[in-house]
Amino acid sequence: MQIAIASGKGGTGKTLVSTCMTKILSDRNAVLIDTDVEEPNAALAFMQPVSKIKEVHRLVPHISPEYCTFCGLCAKICNFNALVVLENKVLVFNELCHSCGACSFLCPYAAISEVNHPIGVIEETQLPECGTLLTGRLKIGEAQSPPLIKAAKDLKTSAYIRLVDCPPGTTCSMIESIRGSDFCLLVTEPTPFGTHDLELSLEAVKMLDIPGGLIINRWQGDDRDLVDLSERYDFPILARIPFSAELARSYMQGLDPLQAMPALHNILTDVLHKIREVSS
Amino acid sequence: MKEILFISGKGGTGKTSLTSSFIDLADACVACDYDVDASNLPILLKPRNTVGHDFSAGYSAHIDRDICTGCGLCAEICRFDAINDDYQIIPLNCEGCGFCARICPVEAIRMEPRSSGHWFSSEFKSGQSLFFADLRPGEENSGKLVAQVKSMARQKALSENTDLIIADGPPGIGCAVISSMVETDMIVLVAEPGLSGFHDLQRIYELIKLRGIKAVLIINKWDLNPEISQEIENWAIDQGVYLAGKMPFSTTVADCISEAKIPATDSQIRNLVFPIWENIIQQLNVM
DSSP states (O other): OOEEOOSSTSSSHHHHHHHHHHHTGGGGGOEEEEEOSSSGGGGGGTTOOEEEOOOOEEEEEEOTTTTTTOOOOOHHTTTTOOOOOSSEEEEEETTOOOOHHHHHOOOOTTOOEEEEEEEEEEEEEEEEOOOEEEEEEETTTOOOOOHHHHHTTTTTTSSEEEEEEESSSSSHHHHHTTTTSEEEEEEEEHHHHEEEEEEEEHHHHHHHOOOOOEEEEEEOOOHHHHHHHHHHTTOOOOEEEEEEEEHHHHTTOOOOOHHHTTTTHHHHHHHHHHHHHEEE | EEEEEOSSSSSSSHHHHHHHHHHHHHSSEEEEEEOSSSOOOHHHHEEEEEEEEEEEEOOOOOOTTTTOOOHOOOOOOOTOBBOOOTOBBBBBTTOOOHHHHHHHOOOOOOEEEEEEEEEEEEETTTTTEEEEEEEOOOOHHHHHHHHHHHHHHHHHHHHHHHHHHEEEEESSSSSSHHHHHHOSSEEEEOOSSHHHHHHHHHHHHHHHHHOOOEEEEETTTTGOOOOHHHHHHHHHHHTTTTEEEEOOOOOOHHHHHHHOOOOGGSSHHHHHHHHHHHHHHHHHTEE
C-alpha cells in the first residue's frame, strides 16, 4: 500500500505527519520516500547515517563531431529548444532537454548518442525499529525534479507500506509524487492561504482519481472553509491536530513531536486505521 | 529599475506575510507573485480590475483515431508513458516532445498548443500594479509562466517609470525558482530558525551563489528557537550575507493572515518591519 502525504501550501506539516506515521508504523518496516527533492527534510527527523547513495541520471544528447553534418534537423525537431546548430558547432543545453530521445533517434547521420547527465542522488537510511527512508536530493542548479522523483519511487516497491512525503505545490513534481498511490493525505492549515492552496491540490488529486482525506494542522476551532472544501471534493477530514506552541518550538529544535504532543500518536494511528478501512 | 525577490527554500516560512508588508511600506512599486502554482500574494493585496490572459507553453499530442492503424510504434518510443494500450494520449503524462508525431508512419498524430494556465494583471491600493498567475494543476512549464509574469511586470515598471519591483517567490530550488532569479537585482532570504529551515536556507543559498546574485537575510520568528537563530546568524557572517533583520514570533501576524490582512497594516507590526525594510533598501542602493 502506498500513501502520499501532500499539500498545496508549503510548511503545513507534511513532513511532520509522514515522519511521525513512519515511527508509529514501527513494526511494519515502512518505507518513507522523501520526494520533496528540492528541499528534502524528512531525514532531519531521524538523524541517522546514510547507508547507501545512488546517483540518478537522465539522458541528454551528445553530438559526435565526426558524423555531424550540421544539417540542423535536431534543432528543428527539439520542442524544448535544447539544441542550437551553428555553422560548425552544435550547442546542447542539458537543462532544457527533456530526455525524449527524438533527436538521437531521428538524426539522419546517427551523429547523436545519449549520455548520462547527473541530476541528483537517492540516499538510503536505515531507521532503527521503523524501516527505511529514501531521500531524493536534487543537484543544486538542476531545474527538473520529476525524473529524480520517479527514480526514488521505483525503489523498494515491494514494501508492505510506503509513505511518500511530497513537495509543496500542484505542478508536475507533485503529480509525479502522488501518482500510483492508493490514498492521498492532504495536510492543510486553517488560514486563507491554506484554504486557497488546498483547493488547487484537491483539483490536482482529482485528476489522478486517487481517494484521499484531509488533516487540518494547527487547528484552532474555526474551520468552516475547510469543511466546505472537504464536502465539495468528498475528501473527509480524518484528523485535526490542535495548534500547540510547544509542538512548534520542539519541532524546530528537531525534538520528537510524538513526545512534545503525546496525543499525536493516537491522532495519527486513528488516521492510519481510517485509511486502511477505506482502502480495503 | 531594480527587482527584489523574496525566497526561502522551505515553504511556509512567512515569505508572503513579509513581502506584502514591504510592498505596503514601499513608496511605489510594481508587485508580483512568482509562486505560480499556489499564488497567495493576491489574497492579501486584494487586487481589482483583474484582467486574465491565457498562457500556453508547449504542446500536447493528439491521435486521429480514423488514421491510426494501431501499429504501436508511438507507444514504444514514448518515454513518458503518455500513450495507453488503446493508443490514446494521457494528457497528464505527455511532455509535448513531439517524437510520436514525427515517427508515426501514417501521420496520425498532430501536436497542438497546450494551455498551461493564466496570468493576470491587476491593480491594488491607489492604482499600483500587481501581476500574478495561475498554473493549471499538474502542468509543467512553471518556469515559463514565471518568465511571462516577470516580463509583464518589467514592461509595466518601465512604462510607468516605477523604480522598484517587489516579488514574492516560490518555494524550492527547481525550475520556478531558477526562473524567478533571472535578472533579479537582489534576493531577500526569509529563513525560519528550525533544523529544516536552516538546511533549506543553505541549499537555496548554494543556488544563489551559482547565479551570482546578491542576497540579504531575514530570520523570521527568530525567538521560537534562539539557538538555531544564532547559528544562522553565524552562518550568515561566514557567508558574507547581510542580516537585514530578525522578526519575533507574533500572534498578531497570524491573526492578520487569518483575516487576509497585510500584517504591516497593524501599527505594532509596522514598527517591527519598518527598520528591516530600510536596511533592505539601503543594501539595494549601495549596489
